[in-house]
Amino acid sequence: AQSVTQLDSQVPVFEEAPVExxxxxxxxxxxxxxxxxxxxxxxxxxxxxxxxGSTLVxxxxxxxxxxxxxxxxxxxxxxxxxxxxxxxxxxxxxxxGGYNKLIFGAGTRLAVHP
Amino acid sequence: xxxxIQSPRHEVTEMGQEVTLRCKPISGHDYLFxxxxxxxxxxxxxxxxxxxxxxxxxxxxEDRFSAKMPNASFSTLKIQPSExxxxxxxxxxxxxxxxxxxxxxxxxxxxxxxx
Numbered sequence: 001a002q003s004v005t006q007l008d009s010q011v012p013v014f015e016e017a018p019v020e021x022x023x024x025x026x027x028x029x030x031x032x033x034x035x036x037x038x039x040x041x042x043x044x045x046x047x048x049x050x051x052x053g054s055t056l057v058x059x060x061x062x063x064x065x066x067x068x069x070x071x072x073x074x075x076x077x078x079x080x081x082x083x084x085x086x087x088x089x090x091x092x093x094x095x096x097g098g099y100n101k102l103i104f105g106a107g108t109r110l111a112v113h114p
Numbered sequence: 115x116x117x118x119i120q121s122p123r124h125e126v127t128e129m130g131q132e133v134t135l136r137c138k139p140i141s142g143h144d145y146l147f148x149x150x151x152x153x154x155x156x157x158x159x160x161x162x163x164x165x166x167x168x169x170x171x172x173x174x175x176e177d178r179f180s181a182k183m184p185n186a187s188f189s190t191l192k193i194q195p196s197e198x199x200x201x202x203x204x205x206x207x208x209x210x211x212x213x214x215x216x217x218x219x220x221x222x223x224x225x226x227x228x229x
Contacts (some may be wrong), residue, residue, distance in 0.1 A: 043118075043205055043220035044157075051216075054227050069163050090157065099162070099169055100145045100209045101217050 002027045002093050004105035012111045015083055021076040021108045023091035031102035033074040034102065035065055039087045047089070050074065061085070086112045118221035120206050126227045132194040134140070136226045138187055139208030148191050149205040157205075163189065178194055187219060196228045 002034040007022040023035065028062060032051050035046040048059025063074045088107045095101035115203045119138040139146050147162040160172040167179055174181070183189040189210070193200055203225050207218040 034217070036220075044207075044218075045220065046217055049217060061174045077222050095215050099164060100211055100218070101147075101159070101162060101170070102216065102218055104159075 002029070002040075002095050002103045004091050004093050004103055006089075006091055006105035006108050008018065008108050009106065010029075010109045010111065012113060013081055014113050015072045016080050018079050019081050019085075019110065021089050021110065023074045024074065025072055025074060025093045025113050027072075027090070030068060031067070031069070033065075034066060035059065035063070035074075035076050035094040036090045036092060037061075037087050038090065038107075044090060049075070081110070083111060083112050083114060100104065118208055118219055118225050119207055120204075122224060123222065124225045124227075127196055128227065128229050129197055130195045131228075132192065133196045133200075133226060133227070133228075134190040135204050135206075136190045137191070137206030138220060139189070139206070140210075140219055141187065142207035143210045143219070144186070145209040145211060145218075146183060146189050147207040148189070149200045149207065151205060151223070152202045158198075170190070193226075196226075198228045201211035201226055201228050 003065045005024045010097045013019045036046040037047050038044045048057045050057045050067045058064045063078050090103040091105040092106050121136045124189045129196045141167045148160040150158045163183045203223045205223045207220045209218045
């Protein structure tokens with residue numbers, strides 16, 4: 001069965017510092033991986049996705065993630081964060097069964113401080 | 115496209131009352147998902163539909179919850195009777211099954227408060 005573990009529930013960081021949000025997955029089917037962001041009082045929106053091809057995936061707002069099959073990881077990174085990046089970030093993996101179901105992690109709250 | 119539309123955005127009701135949440139998916143999408151988000155339990159998948167047919171409702175907490183999708187452009191999630199522990203933000207999401215798909219598009223959510 002598929003599962004996602006987000007290793008940090010909260011990550012505090014200062015503005016303009018780099019950040020990495022960690023995600024590990026398990027999957028018995030072809031691996032499709034996603035990062036979503038949720039700003040306060042809003043729905044989730046897609047940051048980036050890995051379906052196949054290059055293991056380094058670039059997304060919106062300067063974020064990128066690297067798919068590492070041997071370590072079953074899909075960590076999200078940004079070289080320099082802004083106050084506006086304060087949000088909750090969810091990692092997700094495709095579910096099995098051939099349907100468009102996603103399995104979400106518990107989320108990581110990124111707090112960017114001035 | 116207007117994106118996924120949910121109504122109402124906020125709902126306050128008293129325990130025992132019936133609550134109906136509504137969702138209009140993105141036109142052309144053939145999957146629809148209902149999620150519930152709380153501080154304690156995070157994001158939970160309640161039920162999802164494919165081509166208007168319920169595929170998996172194992173996340174529906176109890177018989178008080180029911181969901182329907184009478185056509186491709188409308189779905190409802192009903193709670194009857196409502197209880198204070200149902201207070202949460204309910205999200206609807208839709209997606210399109212295609213090669214390279216699986217991305218889900220989320221609505222803004224309905225914040226439900228049961229007093």
